[in-house]
Structure formats: C-alpha cells, structure tokens
Amino acid sequence: MIEAVNITKDFDGIKVLDNISFKIEYGESVGIIGRSGCGKTTLAKIICRLIDPTGGKVLYRGEDTRRLKRRDLRKFREKVQIVFQDPLASLDPKIIIRDTLLEPLIIHKAFLRKSYMRQVRALVKKVGLDYNMLDRFPHQLSGGERQRVNIARALATQPKLLICDEPVSSLDLPVQAHILKLLARLRREENLALLFISHDPFVIKAISDRVIKL
Ligand SMILES: Nc1ncnc2c1ncn2[C@@H]1O[C@H](COP(=O)(O)OP(=O)(O)OP(=O)(O)O)[C@@H](O)[C@H]1O
Ligand SMILES: [Mg+2]
Secondary structure: OEEEEEEEEEEOOEEEEEEEEEEEOOOOEEEEEOOOOOOHHHHHHHHOOOOOOOEEEEEEOOEEHHHOOHHHHHHHHHHEEEEOOOOOOOOOOOOOHHHHHHHHHHHHOOOOHHHHHHHHHHHHHHOOOOHHHHHOOHHHOOHHHHHHHHHHHHHOOOOOEEEEEOOOOOOOHHHHHHHHHHHHHHHHHHOOEEEEEEOOHHHHHHHOOEEEEO
16 A cells, blocks of 8 residues: 655755665554654654655555645545644644544545534544543543544544554553554454554554564
C-alpha cells in the first residue's frame, strides 16, 4: 500500500534520516523503534506528507505522494491518518468533542450530511468512549480518553493506514495497555494497517508484526 524509497532528510545541513526504505501492506502492523532524536517523528510526517523529504520518495499505491493533485491528494489524506504523542496538544481546547469529531466528516464529505451525528456516535462507540463525553471540552477528559478521541477523529475518514507516533508514551501503564488493545482490535475489525512508532521495545513488540530500527 505504502512504500518509502531511500528517504533522506536534512535540517540545516544536518542529516536526520539516511536512506530509509520500507513497505507496508494492507492490514500490516509495522513498528519503528529508535532513541529520542533519531528522526521517528520526522519520518512519520514525511510518510503522511506533512513535510517533504530532502531525498527519496513515498509511494502510495505506486504513486509518488508529492505528485498527487486535488482529488487524489484528498483521497490520500483520508486513507493515511496520524495520531500524535501528546493527546491534549492535538485537540483544540475551545472545541467540544462532538465538533472535533464532526470536523473531518464535514471536510471530507465522506458521508451524507444527515448521517453525520450517527457517524459521530459510531466513532465514539468504536473507541470505547461514552456518549456523554461528546459535550465536554478536552480538559474535561483524562489523558487516555483524550487519546481515544484523537483515534476516533483519525478513524472518521475510514483510513487504511494509521500512523501512531508514540501514542501511549504520555499515559501510565494500565492506560497504555488499554489503548494498545484498542489499536489491535481496530486493526482486526477495520483491516487497518499500523505504522507504530515508539522508543519502548515492549510496546513495539506487543503491537507489531515486524520492527524497523532507526
Ligand atoms: N523543523 C525542524 N527544524 C530543525 N530541526 C528539526 C526539525 N524537526 C526536527 N528536527 C531535528 O531532527 C531530529 C529528529 O527529530 P524527531 O522529532 O524526528 O526525533 P524523534 O525520533 O521523533 O524523537 P523523540 O523520540 O524524542 O520524539 C532532532 O535532532 C530535531 O532537533
Ligand atoms: Mg518523536
């Protein structure tokens, strides 16, 4: 589905990524492990086209993602989603959860307008949250609940690949286990491929079919 080909990235002449290549097939779970500062987040952002590599390319279904235009780019954004490390910073403090989950549905017009609220409720259920949380602001949720909201928002466009950039590293151990279980279940139920980034070998081992070391 997605392929990184000889990716390099320099910041101000300093090499952060050096010739990284790998493939992810539909439904596969691939782990990326490496110490802090080795370029994991940079690689995640290159894969989902938030930043450009200095060299190399990313192919999505065989097409160079930098060449995608309008319709194909929108499709790519729907199908490749990312969840970041800090669940609070990823949410707008002034927006209730319902509107956070409605936003991607409205932007991507993936469903009929009259079914939006049904979709929101389905997303909330899918990630194991309570409907009464829809009216809350991010600061009124726990860290684990916030990360579930981030995952629900990422799922709104029915992605095929979910990039998870240290999604549990800010949570304590029992909550980490719950979120990992949720991701494993989503992978099974939605045939979702995962690119799972962590510096923790135990977390990586629990969720990945195969591991790339940076
Ligand atoms: N926009 C930027 N401009 C300049 N340097 C950057 C930029 N983004 C990242 N870097 C540098 O690139 C290196 C890799 O950063 P990155 O965030 O990818 O590391 P990481 O592996 O995700 O680390 P961590 O495990 O701490 O999250 C770091 O040295 C960082 O300072
Ligand atoms: Mg990082």
